[in-house]
Amino acid sequence: MLGFLPPVVKGFLAACLLAMNTVVLAPFLMAVSLLRFLVPLVGFQRRCTAAAVWIAELWIAINSQWMRLTQRMQWEVDGIEQLDKDQWYLVTSNHQSWADIFILQHLLNRKIPMLKFFLKQELIWVPVIGLCWWALDFPFMKRYSKEYLEKHPEKRGQDFESTRRACEKFEHLPVSVFNFLEGTRYTPAKHDAQQSPYKWLLKPKAGGIGFVVGAMGSSVKTLVDITIAYPGHTQPSFGDFLCGRVDNVKVRVQKREIPSEFLGRSYSDDEDFRYEFQQWVSALWKEKDQLMEELHR
Numbered sequence: 550m551l552g553f554l555p556p557v558v559k560g561f562l563a564a565c566l567l568a569m570n571t572v573v574l575a576p577f578l579m580a581v582s583l584l585r586f587l588v589p590l591v592g593f594q595r596r597c598t599a600a601a602v603w604i605a606e607l608w609i610a611i612n613s614q615w616m617r618l619t620q621r622m623q624w625e626v627d628g629i630e631q632l633d634k635d636q637w638y639l640v641t642s643n644h645q646s647w648a649d650i651f652i653l654q655h656l657l658n659r660k661i662p663m664l665k666f667f668l669k670q671e672l673i674w675v676p677v678i679g680l681c682w683w684a685l686d687f688p689f690m691k692r693y694s695k696e697y698l699e700k701h702p703e704k705r706g707q708d709f710e711s712t713r714r715a716c717e718k719f720e721h722l723p724v725s726v727f728n729f730l731e732g733t734r735y736t737p738a739k740h741d742a743q744q745s746p747y748k749w750l751l752k753p754k755a756g757g758i759g760f761v762v763g764a765m766g767s768s769v770k771t772l773v774d775i776t777i778a779y780p781g782h783t784q785p786s787f788g789d790f791l792c793g794r795v796d797n798v799k800v801r802v803q804k805r806e807i808p809s810e811f812l813g814r815s816y817s818d819d820e821d822f823r824y825e826f827q828q829w830v831s832a833l834w835k836e837k838d839q840l841m842e843e844l845h846r
Contacts, residue, residue: 554619556792556793556794557792559619559791559793560791560792560793562619563615563619564791566611566615566618567612567615570612571608571677571678574607574611575677575680578605578681578684579680579681581597581600581601581604581684582597582683584597585597585598585601595722598686598722601684602663602685605663605681605685606658606659606663609654609658610658610659612655613655613658616651616655619791619793620793621793622793622796622797622798623796623797624798625797625798625799626799626800626801627801627802628800628801628802628804629656629657629660629802631802631804632657632661632773632802633661634659634661634662634723635723636661636662636723636771637662637719637724637725637768637769637770637771638661638662638724638726638769638771638772638773639725639726639758639761639762639765639771639772639807640657640664640725640726640727640728640772640773640775641727641728641729641730641758641772641773641774642727642729642730642774642776643729643730643735643749643776643837644731644733644734644735645734645735645779645784646784646785646789646790647734647786647787647790648785648787648790648795649729649777651790652777652798652800653727653775653777656800657725661725661773662723662724662725663685663724663725664725664727665685665686665687665719665724665725665726666682666687666726666727666728667687667726667727667728667757667761668682668687668688668689669689670689672689673689719765719768725773726765726769728757728758728761730753730755730757730758730830730834731750731751731752731753731754732751732754732757733751735749735750735751736784737784739751747834747835747838748838748842749778749838749841749845750834750837750838752834753830753831753833753834755823755826755830756816758772758830759822760816760817762807762811762812762814762816762826763811763813763814763816763819765812767812767813769807770806770809771804771805771806771807772804772805772806772807773802773803773804773805774802774803774804774805774837775800775801775802775803776800776801776803776837776840776841776844777799777800778798778799778800778841778844779795779797779798780796780799780844780845781796781797799844801844805833810825811825811826811829
């Protein structure tokens with residue numbers, strides 16, 4: 550509707566609407582979560598959790614409205630219709646821009662359980678947003694480096710245990726656990742530094758979803774594998790997205806069964822599982838790279 554405006558004006562308007570949406574709804578989210586914390590009744594806490602998710606979905610829906618208002622981007626989406634809001638999913642995607650998150654939320658909102666990201670423990674201190682993540686039960690996890698574990702072997706396995714405890718709250722309520730397998734946004738510099746064997750992708754880091762698959766046991770059996778391409782743009786910035794400089798986006802959604810032999814195993818302690826899982830992820834990534842080539846063509 551406002552696509553005729555100059556890009557800078559559209560970007561300023563979109564940024565203001567996003568900020569207003571966050572500032573207005575965040576206090577309601579905090580209040581609901583505080584009530585859940587103060588009243589130790591299981592039934593009441595479940596209602597508070599449902600209310601928090603409703604507020605988050607409203608936030609996403611409002612973002613979708615300003616996107617429609619300010620964007621002229623053409624969408625080509627395939628595979629969304631096969632998803633179910635009452636199922637547990639592990640969701641992953643390639644990552645090129647902060648715009649990816651808003652596009653994924655826009656497409657998946659109220660079609661599957663709300664996306665929940667596994668976050669580093671330190672991110673809970675991010676102003677406002679960190680508390681929102683906490684209020685929405687985003688799992689915060691403490692990860693130990695290989696070098697740290699060599700010096701402190703007594704900590705081995707504790708990162709898996711913390712992930713398992715974080716996943717316990719998801720056993721009785723459908724959830725979509727999300728992870729960007731590349732771990733960071735694609736850039737040509739990162740691609741060259743990694744000597745990535747893929748044309749359009751960085752190397753995948755299987756550990757994140759490996760921990761989730763092991764920790765959630767039989768609760769999650771389906772991977773939702775999403776591929777996002779911006780034809781004409783290798784890596785559009787978030788500013789490009791807000792200003793309406795991204796002309797079109799192509800999204801493919803594929804459901805894949807997670808091999809049953811992977812479920813409930815420890816990624817950090819089971820060397821055979823770790824190797825098999827990495828091989829499975831590598832095969833998925835090779836297929837995704839080929840799909841990216843087709844979408845850009």
